[in-house]
Amino acid sequence: MTVETTGSTNGRPQGVDEVHILWISEGLSCDGDTVSVTAASQPAIEDVVTGLVPGLPTVHLYNKVLSPTLGGEEYLAPFRAAARGELAPFVLVIEGSIPNENINGDGYWTSFGNDERTGEPLTLNWWIDRLAPRAWGVVAIGTCATYGGIHAMAGNPTGAMGLADYLGWDFRSTAGLPIVNVPGCPVQPDNFMETLTWLLYHAAGAAPPPPLDELLRPQWIFGRTVHEGCDRAGYYEQADFAKDYNSPKCQVKIGCWGPVVNCNVPKRGWMGGIGGCPNVGGICIGCTMPGFPDKFMPFMDMPPGASVSSLAAKPYGAFIRRMRGITNGTVNKEPKWRHNKEALTSGYDPRYRP
Numbered sequence: 001m002t003v004e005t006t007g008s009t010n011g012r013p014q015g016v017d018e019v020h021i022l023w024i025s026e027g028l029s030c031d032g033d034t035v036s037v038t039a040a041s042q043p044a045i046e047d048v049v050t051g052l053v054p055g056l057p058t059v060h061l062y063n064k065v066l067s068p069t070l071g072g073e074e075y076l077a078p079f080r081a082a083a084r085g086e087l088a089p090f091v092l093v094i095e096g097s098i099p100n101e102n103i104n105g106d107g108y109w110t111s112f113g114n115d116e117r118t119g120e121p122l123t124l125n126w127w128i129d130r131l132a133p134r135a136w137g138v139v140a141i142g143t144c145a146t147y148g149g150i151h152a153m154a155g156n157p158t159g160a161m162g163l164a165d166y167l168g169w170d171f172r173s174t175a176g177l178p179i180v181n182v183p184g185c186p187v188q189p190d191n192f193m194e195t196l197t198w199l200l201y202h203a204a205g206a207a208p209p210p211p212l213d214e215l216l217r218p219q220w221i222f223g224r225t226v227h228e229g230c231d232r233a234g235y236y237e238q239a240d241f242a243k244d245y246n247s248p249k250c251q252v253k254i255g256c257w258g259p260v261v262n263c264n265v266p267k268r269g270w271m272g273g274i275g276g277c278p279n280v281g282g283i284c285i286g287c288t289m290p291g292f293p294d295k296f297m298p299f300m301d302m303p304p305g306a307s308v309s310s311l312a313a314k315p316y317g318a319f320i321r322r323m324r325g326i327t328n329g330t331v332n333k334e335p336k337w338r339h340n341k342e343a344l345t346s347g348y349d350p351r352y353r354p
């Protein structure tokens, strides 16, 4: 089924009334991103699909965990229709990393449904090859789909990669959009829903395309480091470092990579604004990053650059901490003129009294 575009109004680009979201989680993954998105609240995925978010097109979501179908051919029908060019416009969401099926020997690495004629499994790669060129927009959800993630570690046998490595970093959808990467292991639920909602407003003709950085991440989400939003950053500045995981102090010496990792989770929290790895005692292991996990291992060891930066911060931080301690003691005392004696000692000058 092809949905007609609506007319242009107020000089805005043409929009569409309906959008299908074809979400395939048969990449190499744990389905954690699908599970994570069920916790979104800004907006909630159920609000988007039930039309409670004003101004969005009607959304038809096809995701195996969130599907009302019983599975099988009923579930596969919209995917097959889209592959035949009979369903548009659609946003293709890929979850999980893409294996290299050129090196699968006599088998296959991952599949989604079977070929109707031969009964042979259809690989994820088969679907991507047919759906991506017809997609209005393409979104990679989670670090596996964006950059390869855990499955693409050194020594893996599958040749796993991210979607842009597979389709090409210069890929463009039928709407002229690049792949939109929303990394995270798993993805922070509101990061994904906010990005998807922006895309849907763009589809409706009500917003420009979402701004992305050179790694195709939403700029407004991944433009700052974990450290810049961390509750513990004040301890770092004062060179007050945790020695174990029971401490509320800065965790850089016990494995936190926050100063060099692009992620907004300490600011945003995980669910309903609560949590956010270092805020609640978890070191940042760089799970949103293209170099994850290899470049951050072994986890819980001090990052190589941290010994230099924490050493440099030490003399300044120790001095500043002492000075602040003195000032803190001063500002914790009330001024001495607040008393109930017979004389006014506030320093009030009565010169202008009549």
Ligand code: SF4
Residues within 6 Å of the ligand: 226, 227, 228, 230, 231, 232, 233, 234, 236, 249, 250, 251, 252, 256, 257, 258, 259, 278, 284
């Ligand atoms: S815990 Fe990590 S992110 Fe937070 S201040 Fe320390 S180094 Fe930075």
Ligand code: SF4
Residues within 6 Å of the ligand: 184, 185, 226, 261, 262, 263, 264, 265, 266, 276, 277, 278, 283, 284, 285, 286, 287, 288, 289
């Ligand atoms: S703070 Fe670090 S470990 Fe936590 S979600 Fe962000 S990148 Fe991943």
